[in-house]
Amino acid sequence: MTEPHDEPKETTPLLNPELTRRGLLAGAWAAFGAFVAGSLGASARFMLPNVLYEPSQRFKMGKAADLPLGVTINKKERVWVVRDEKGVYALWSRCTHLGCTPNWFPAESRFRCPCHGSNFNVDGDVVAGPAPKPLWRCAVDVTPDGDLVIDKSQMENRPGFRDKGSFHVTV
């Protein structure tokens, strides 16, 4: 049984007069809110892996300065590296029709696929045959040492986009 409170009782003096009950609670809630927000942020960061177990798609191909004009074939990595007046780009040697490896004919300036006859010009555009899309270009980079590095994990084949940035670097 509690007694009705008619008059305010004597309260003990506050240890810290600036810190009201409201202030303390607000501060505690703010801390909790910060904890929740921080946990969410930390969880989001947790979800982004730092190490990948994917095979490296980057490889080197000698010095950029040594690259001759025209088309250089790299059979092992399945790319053609093309050097023109503007710079260097790398084409993935895979026909966009059914995946065969076309051949380069310098006299006709054509990549010709032996499987169903698709023809690509040196930019990678389809000029004949059943291939539906232009050849893909891989990202190219030149290291400070002058090494040519090709990255097959980045690909582009849209006209306009493939002429810029890492898909057609100036050397």
Next chain:
Amino acid sequence: MSLKELLLTRYFTLRNLFVGGNVVLVLLLAAAVVKDHRREWKGVQKEFYAREIKRLKEEKKASPDAAHVDKHLALLRGQGIKLRQLMVTALDRYDRCITCHLGYDTVLSPTQETVYDDPPFKARPSDIHRSHPADKFGCTVCHEGQGLATTARAAHGPVKHWEDPMRKGAVLEASCAKCHSNLWDEKAMPFTVNWRKGEALFQKSGCIGCHQIHGQGGPISVDLAEETADKPLSRIDFSFTGLSHEERTLENWIRLHFVRDPWTLVPGDPEGKHNDEPVPPSGMPFFNLSAEDADALTTYVLALGSDRIPAEFLAPAAPRPAPAYRNAVERGRAVYVKYGCGGCHAPDGTGGVRNFNYVNNTTPNLTKVVGTYTRPELQEKIEKGVSPVDKKDPRGPTPSLYMPSWKEKIKGPEMDDLLTYLFSIAEKDEDW
């Protein structure tokens, strides 16, 4: 009343739906269980046990003292009807073939031989079976097929979405190449007859002149080892082949190259109807091989494929002895074969291989042409090549076949010997 009311008040009342629904539910579940329970391999196993038990009983009657017969009978009677599999962890293969082919189960059939003639009960061990015990190798590493399957159709194939149907006949030899690199050796590998026939055909026909094997060969067409032998089915255009869905296998597609005219399979677009420019038909000659020859060559090509086999399975092999040649002409002939010149210029050098829209229609006859060159001129011609070759109709497509530049590949003594050989087959001008 209307049809709807009639249906709702007479037939599809709540009570009927409730009772009917529950009854149908139980029946359907029973149907699912029954369907799952009835497997073809169960019948096969029952049949096998019945036959074996009958046979053993008769054997016992004939010689009542045979204790081993009793033991075998006890063993058979104790077996349940169950799935059986050969687990080959090293090869990542789990073959359930012995669920039906019980004659090859080492427990049920210790001699690996049965007296029956009808599949799947027929079992006749061969030397190869004996040297490749099933518990170490499994079945599918050689015979292919879908080891995980438990129905005949799915296990043997071809079935949709399983790209390695069972190999039968000559092409079975292609599996030997997975571990053995000496299929050429008649003494060490007496059984790979078709492979050797295929290799001989391959060399005679000069395939390596256009095709490559692991990067070595001519630049005109595809690499048979890297692109053809392991080609996924979704990359093959079967539309002109006329093969039924069941027949659409890699093996049949390869075989078609030898028995069908490649112009019918890859017709191109010579008049440029669907393209900006005309596209020539396939450059491959029409070999028109017999069925046996086609099988042999298919075996050879399939054997070029690669399976990831752990090192402990790879068989040691003696190196192939280099052939001995008596003179420069013979050496030169060997160079001619090595680089596949015969693929375009015919095995005997007389040419005559078709080349669509080429000004002379067919490849040059070396026996007639060589005589018009001096030795340095001929060497230069071979080193430079002729590309592109002249078109018959300038608006037509570029001919598929051309003379590659051999400068990087044929050098020094090989070039000398080749020239010697070519001049030896050239027609001599009678007036000389």
Next chain:
Amino acid sequence: MPSLQEAKDKLINSQIWRSMFRGGTWKDTSRDRAQHILGNVWLHLHPARIRQRAVRFTYTWGLGGLSFGLFMILTVTGLLLMFYYRPSVELAYRDIKDLEFAVSLGMFLRNLHRWSAHTMVLLVILHMVRVFLTGAYKTPREFNWGIGVVLLVVTLFLSFTGYLLPWDQLALWAVTVGTNMASATPFAGAEGPFSNLLGITNANDARFALLGGTSVGANTLIRFYVLHCVAVPVVAGALMIVHFWRIRKDGFSAAPLPGDAPEKKMEVWPNLVVREYIGAVLMLVFLIAWSVLQNAPLEELANAGVTPNPSKAPWYFLGLQELLVYFDPWLAGVVLPGVIMMGLMAIPYVDPDAKRGVGYYSVKERPFANTVFLFGVGLWFVLIFIGTVLRGPNWSWYWPWESWEIHKSLPPPSWSLVLVDLTDKAGVFFSSQKTPGLRIPGFLGIGAALAAAGGMIGAYFGAGLALPKLIHKEIPFRRALWVTAVASLFVGVAAKVAHVFLRHHDFIGKNISQFGPTEIAYVAVVLFIVVLMGFLLPQKFLRTSPQSPVQYVTTMLLLLMMLGVILKMGARMGFNIKYILSLPAINLNL
């Protein structure tokens, strides 16, 4: 010996029984029936009594309940499948093969799981349509409708993550296609507009976070497995709890009819419960029959080096994939789905009439709402149909009777109405791969191009927003329809005549080489639909509707955007117009 009834009574009144099942002998009074519902943990979500209208099967078709029932079936079958499935790239495919061949009832369970999943996606969509048509999203149920939209997305995501688990070619490439759209997110996607601003590459963008890597691989498989089996079902469960709670609290099914006539109420036990039970049983019958008769597909082992042609996403995403023909990935895959989701959630808040058409099928009373909503759902299913049935290798158009082995020639090149070249500083009109178009250099060109494109888009939206409100008198509808139809046809024919005169012009000849009856039809049909749905209908119904300006603008913007999709489709399919405005430098194309 005691009789059966006596024995039963003794059992039911024993201490053991009464400690588990409260209630004692069943007396079949109203009280007992009510108590059976209210005192049972599984059933007490129902009220004890319910309006008679709500009991009828044809009111809700049981769609919501069936969706939940399917979720339960999927949970049970999924749980059983988890005992045999290992989410690793070396083992997953083999485990599915084992389920097919070696596990008792493995194939059946797999089939049941898969067909239930497809059915659930379909039923959830139909449930949404039903709720709309009965006005059951109106006050006080707006928030529950929003929860429902989120549950729809959750259902699609559950189906999508599960799709990857068999690790066959279908799985790998469907998920590759589906997740590639995430990389088109503006700002947060490596291939989206403005990606270079924040240093976003494919090793740290939204797609990377989803896949756990730069491509769909072992990392993705385990991630999707955890999402599919644990994380998303927990989220779905939490949302369903709220969803069911709100249904109960907002008055259960069939809101009271206007007129305040007190309706007769029926007891939920057994009237509603037995109908729910029968619905569930019939659905199970259907699913079990389907699972016995048809096997779930399993293609070849996943191979990252071999892309099937065509590579199709799961059917419920094929509408999006088809949209990729008409819009860049960031629009088709990110913006449009986002707008659709937001638009759906906004419906209860733009609907001005909280009273009309709630609790029954008010098809005639809400003509505008019903027409526009059903049109949208219909358009969505048309896109799915096109993507599923009419697209073959290389995404070319194949009629259903055409074999996919027929070779189709390359499609004609596409062109942009306006292109802004920021690198070379120019504005280009009518630019395509085959013709350079009209090029105006310098900032003048850029300005002109942006003004033209902005003008077109502004005029479309501006006129669309203003016209229905500007014309104050009622237009006779039938006549307006005829006039529109004839006028659209006339415009089509006029365009054809113009083409006859212009076809020798380099641009027209190369980019719009033919103009036959199909092209006339494209112009006429698209114009007719856009004018009917975008002007005539709003003019008739929204002119006098009590919507606030914000509600009106929202409604019309959503409607105009939906019609914009149709305009884009017609422009692309009929005349190879790919972009209204193209800004290649910042990866932004409209």
